[in-house]
Amino acid sequence: MLAQFLQFLFSGVTVGATYALAALGFTLIYNASNVINFAQGEFIMLGGMLAVFFTMSGLPLPVALALAIIVPAIVGVLVEKLAIEPVKGAETVTLIIITIGASLVIRGLVQVWLGKNTHSLPAFSGDEPIHILGATLLPQSLWVLGVTALVVIALWYFFNRTLQGKAMLATSFNRTAAELVGINTSWVLFMSFAMSAALGALGGILVTPITLTSYDVGIMLGLKGFVAAVVGGLGNGLGAVVGGLLVGVLEAMGAGYISSSYKDAIPFVLILFILFFMPRGLFGGKSTDRV
Amino acid sequence: MKKSVFTGLYILIAILIVLPFVIPNAFYMDLAIRMAINAVIVLGLNLLIGFAGQISLGHAGFLGIGAYASAVLPTHFGWHPLLAMGAGAAATGLLAALVARPIFKLKGHYLAMATLGLGIIINIAIRNEAQWTGGPDGMPVPSLGLFGFDLTSDKHWYWVVALLLSISVWASLNLIDSPFGRALRALHGSEVASQVVGVDIVRYKVAIFVLSAVFASLMGSVTAHYVGFVTPNLADFFHSIELVTMVVIGGMASVYGSIVGAVLLTALPQALATFEGWETVAFGAILMLCMIFMPKGLVPTLAAKFGKGE
Numbered sequence: 001m002l003a004q005f006l007q008f009l010f011s012g013v014t015v016g017a018t019y020a021l022a023a024l025g026f027t028l029i030y031n032a033s034n035v036i037n038f039a040q041g042e043f044i045m046l047g048g049m050l051a052v053f054f055t056m057s058g059l060p061l062p063v064a065l066a067l068a069i070i071v072p073a074i075v076g077v078l079v080e081k082l083a084i085e086p087v088k089g090a091e092t093v094t095l096i097i098i099t100i101g102a103s104l105v106i107r108g109l110v111q112v113w114l115g116k117n118t119h120s121l122p123a124f125s126g127d128e129p130i131h132i133l134g135a136t137l138l139p140q141s142l143w144v145l146g147v148t149a150l151v152v153i154a155l156w157y158f159f160n161r162t163l164q165g166k167a168m169l170a171t172s173f174n175r176t177a178a179e180l181v182g183i184n185t186s187w188v189l190f191m192s193f194a195m196s197a198a199l200g201a202l203g204g205i206l207v208t209p210i211t212l213t214s215y216d217v218g219i220m221l222g223l224k225g226f227v228a229a230v231v232g233g234l235g236n237g238l239g240a241v242v243g244g245l246l247v248g249v250l251e252a253m254g255a256g257y258i259s260s261s262y263k264d265a266i267p268f269v270l271i272l273f274i275l276f277f278m279p280r281g282l283f284g285g286k287s288t289d290r291v
Numbered sequence: 292m293k294k295s296v297f298t299g300l301y302i303l304i305a306i307l308i309v310l311p312f313v314i315p316n317a318f319y320m321d322l323a324i325r326m327a328i329n330a331v332i333v334l335g336l337n338l339l340i341g342f343a344g345q346i347s348l349g350h351a352g353f354l355g356i357g358a359y360a361s362a363v364l365p366t367h368f369g370w371h372p373l374l375a376m377g378a379g380a381a382a383t384g385l386l387a388a389l390v391a392r393p394i395f396k397l398k399g400h401y402l403a404m405a406t407l408g409l410g411i412i413i414n415i416a417i418r419n420e421a422q423w424t425g426g427p428d429g430m431p432v433p434s435l436g437l438f439g440f441d442l443t444s445d446k447h448w449y450w451v452v453a454l455l456l457s458i459s460v461w462a463s464l465n466l467i468d469s470p471f472g473r474a475l476r477a478l479h480g481s482e483v484a485s486q487v488v489g490v491d492i493v494r495y496k497v498a499i500f501v502l503s504a505v506f507a508s509l510m511g512s513v514t515a516h517y518v519g520f521v522t523p524n525l526a527d528f529f530h531s532i533e534l535v536t537m538v539v540i541g542g543m544a545s546v547y548g549s550i551v552g553a554v555l556l557t558a559l560p561q562a563l564a565t566f567e568g569w570e571t572v573a574f575g576a577i578l579m580l581c582m583i584f585m586p587k588g589l590v591p592t593l594a595a596k597f598g599k600g601e
Contacts, residue, residue, distance in 0.1 A: 045413075097582050098579050112572065276393040
């Protein structure tokens with residue numbers, strides 16, 4: 001019983017960490033621009049696919065992985081510069097369609113260049129499972145959790161202890177006021193797209209040895225990351241991390257104890273319940289409407 | 292103003308009457324029928340998105356309920372197709388109302404999230420309940436008998452959907468000019484202000500959401516009977532996006548924009564088929580370019596350019 005429970009918990013937390021990274025990406029961009037970036041999932045896919053592509057083309061693993069983070073970050077910046085900045089202040093639905101268009105372009109290009117096959121990466125430190133109370137844990141899961149934890153700590157430091165981070169926070173609270181005190185808000189927008197694309201790509205790379213990747217995995221991963229961000233209260237960094245882990249664990253438990261064929265539905269059932277009963281998410285603040 | 296609004300309807304009816312005589316072959320006939328079906332769905336969705344300012348990313352789910360009601364109920368339970376269609380629409384309306392009440396107290400992205408979730412759940416249910424729905428492979432749909440004869444030929448279908456489209460346009464034009472329509476537009480302008488002048492915003496939003504969901508469900512049934520086969524793709528997330536895109540590209544809050552959007556986006560995949568493998572890239576690029584250069588959509592942008600309001 002306990003062994004089975006632990007097993008589900010391990011796999012849930014591992015996948016949940018990827019959702020958490022994606023949710024942090026949503027949060028960063030939402031805070032900087034009020035845009036929900038539906039291309040977020042494609043950055044996760046891009047990270048995994050590029051890591052596979054670069055390692056297969058013979059680059060040493062650290063170089064390949066670094067490139068697989070840098071290239072998506074550049075793509076993220078391009079999306080922001082070419083598609084989001086020109087339509088500043090457009091209606092929500094217009095922005096949603098633009099990011100969906102961007103996601104189609106990214107997915108389509110990967111499909112054309114790298115094909116429709118499913119790929120895998122070798123695990124970073126072997127496939128020898130670790131036994132804990134009858135359950136097994138892959139070393140790769142430790143990589144996923146460890147790196148996610150480091151990223152969360154680094155982000156906390158960045159937003160609370162550095163001037164740049166504080167400038168980004170200030171912009172998310174009040175753009176006009178931030179501009180008045182001399183913060184370059186278009187730099188903030190630029191940074192938020194670069195960072196969230198890099199976060200997504202990192203998640204995609206880490207989880208690929210466990211879950212495999214192909215050109216079309218981005219849609220579901222992105223949508224679940226979005227669910228995680230909303231569960232935690234849209235715009236709340238801590239909420240995004242907790243939301244991601246929660247979505248991952250509930251999904252794994254649901255798949256294990258209820259029905260594995262309804263696994264993908266579980267995050268969406270969860271989000272409907274949360275929206276019905278605590279409409280601002282778990283950690284969202286109260287908001288008031290301006291006339 | 293009023294006169295010019297209905298002029299458009301007369302022109303549309305004239306085009307619809309002439310069209311079957313100039314369409315060269317069955318391929319274009321099929322395309323025209325699918326365009327008209329999509330146009331009716333988009334009209335309904337545009338009432339929600341364009342006039343009430345609410346986003347639904349799960350409308351294909353409602354379409355799927357209608358389509359599968361028309362497939363499953365007659366096949367497995369021997370229901371009359373019209374009864375099945377009505378049952379599908381009623382179920383969709385009920386579900387939409389049930390979900391809408393709590394959701395519409397929220398705004399913007401939360402609503403998009405909730406409708407997206409609902410659509411995905413419906414799609415997953417259709418894919419998994421294979422004993423009823425045929426699962427991912429889909430299932431055949433019995434033909435629709437109307438007043439003693441079976442609707443099978445494309446010609447007959449054309450006249451049915453052309454009639455449905457004309458009625459929907461007429462109904463939409465009237466609805467927009469009714470007190471209900473005015474309330475909706477007020478709501479889009481400023482929710483707080485419309486509340487102050489006595490508009491019950493939650494009730495109006497629920498009503499329009501249910502209406503557009505029922506539109507989608509009914510047209511889902513029509514699609515199922517016309518094609519004679521249903522697959523879960525009808526109800527998937529991408530199809531929901533396509534429908535929203537039709538609204539936005541044609542022009543939000545524009546009745547004729549809805550038709551233009553539906554016509555263009557139904558034809559687009561056919562046109563892009565020549566790109567072999569690059570369809571997705573081209574489709575995405577076109578979406579982005581349209582939104583960047585014409586954020587208000589085609590019809591309102593062109594109307595503004597040529598100096599006459601719709």
